[in-house]
Amino acid sequence: MSSTNEFQRLLALSDYDLDYASLETQFADLANLAAKVAGSQVSLVNLIDNYTQWSVAAAGLSTLQMDRQDAVCNYTIMGVEALEVKDLSQDERFQDKFYVKGDPNLRYYWGTPLTNPDGYNLGALCIMDTDQKELSPEKIELIQLIGKEIVNRLEILKSMKQMQEDIKGLKNDKKKVAHDIRGPLAGIVGLAEIIQHQGNQGNLEDVLEFILLIQKSGKSLLELADQIMKDEDQYLKGLHSNLFNLQSLKEKLQDLYGAQARQKNIQLRVVATNDYSEIKFPKTKLLQIIGNIISNALKFTQENGIVKVNLQLEQIANNFNLIIEVEDNGVGISSEKIKEIISGEASSSEGTQGESGFGFGLNLVKYLIDGLKGSLQIESKVGEFTRFTVKIPVV
Structure with missing residues (x-):
């Protein structure tokens, strides 16, 4: 993958504006279905961003991040x-990974990209096992169809977010948007019927219960689209779920990035003021903005270090700015590197524990901040600290 395509891939993923910690209920049935079809553990x-693989739904393991x-x-x-690795323990890329050398001692891998309609791979659906396996062409086709279903659901979530963000236009465009949503939703129901038909042919009776769940879910979403067309007010009641206050933003950041900090034995302190x-x-x-900055801070902070996040609102006349300050006591950033970040031309560096960088996390941050008409300031002293201060108009 070229560097240009990778940056565009990250932009495409950011357009979905996903809360990775809240997606399990959306995709748990599909993770279970894929495991049933493959007969895998x-x-x-x-979903994969610049720093992290987020397992947003899992069968056989707890949801995790790495x-x-x-x-x-x-x-x-x-x-x-699709990528297949017959024996992870014999592949030099993976033989020393913790999930191969230790519990759960995985050996077999098969994964298919989750490619969105614009051709960008947002992540992957994979099946893994402690034993080597052979997947029939029929099972591979079914798992790839499940992958397409996952992308369909991501598209639905994206459409609904866009509807919420453009509330003024909703009054005039609600019928068009609901019609657009009905397309992929109808595809979900049709996909389930195809899988059920093929499942019967292949005697995969144990997956039919999951198929029926998908059909029921898809039909429920179709009914929701119909309701949007009929009753705008009912839909708008859900708008409050697309809002943060300082406390809920603090809790979400702790939930999403606390595990990363603990894995590296770093203290992550998130503080929100009581004002407003x-x-x-x-x-x-x-x-996407704060997460990338926190991930970057964790990457460049030594074990037993501290990453502090301060959140506050600043009132100017009748408007408010959200101020986000992320400070670490890590390796620091040179003045030349700061200039690259501010200009959107930053390249990747290796983390304190040898973590490879993919070069676009802070470029993406700058791009997204500019899109929200915000500002970014960076202060740092090499070997001592780095402080990112973001200011975004929010109300």
């Missing part, structure tokens, strides 16, 4: 075809 629905460089799916998203605690503001792109 483990199946994962993985450094992107450690993930087999990182190789899957670099291609257009009742004020709510849109979630749009905030997790």
Whole structure:
């Protein structure tokens, strides 16, 4: 994958504006279905950003997150075809990974890219096992269809977010948007029927219960689209779920990035001021911006270090700015590197524990901040600290 395509891939993923910690209920049935079809112990629905592989749904394992460089799916998203590794312990890329050398001692891997309609790989659907396996062409076709279903659901989530963000236009465009949503939703129901038909032919009776769940889910979503067309007010009640206040943003950041900090034995302290605690503001792109900065801080902070995140609202006349300050006591950034980041031309560096960088995390941050008409300041002293201060108009 070229560097240009990788940056565009990250932009495409950021357009979905996903909260990775809240997606399990959306995709758990599909992870279970993939494992049933393959007859495998483990199946994962993985989304991959600049730093992290987020397993947003899993069968056979708890949902987890890991450094992107450690993930087999990182190789899957670099291609257009499925990737199969017969024995991870015999592949020099993976034989020393923790999930191969230790519990759960995985050996077999098969993964297919989750490719969106614009051709960008957002992540991968994979099945894994402690024993080597042979997947029939019929089972491979079924698993790839499940992967397409995952992308359909991501498209639905994206459409709904766009609808929420453009509330003023919704009054005039609600019928068109609902019609657009009905397309992929109808595809879900049709896909389930195809899989059920093929499942019957292949005597995969144990997957039919999951198929029926998908059909029921798809039909429920079709009914929701119909309701949007009939009753705008009912839909708008859900708009509050797309808002943060300082406390809920603090809790979400702790939930998403606390595990990364613990894995590296770093203290992650997130503090929100009590001022304007009742004020709510849109979630749009905030997790992508703050998450990338926190991940970068964790990458360049030594073990036993500290990453501090301060959140506050600043009132100017009748408007509010969200101020985000992320400070670490890590390796620091040179003045030349700061200039590269501010200009959007930063390149990758290796982390304190040898983590590979993919070069675009802070470039993406700058791009998203500019898109929200915000500002970015960076202060640093090499060997002592780095402080990112982001200011974004939110209300």
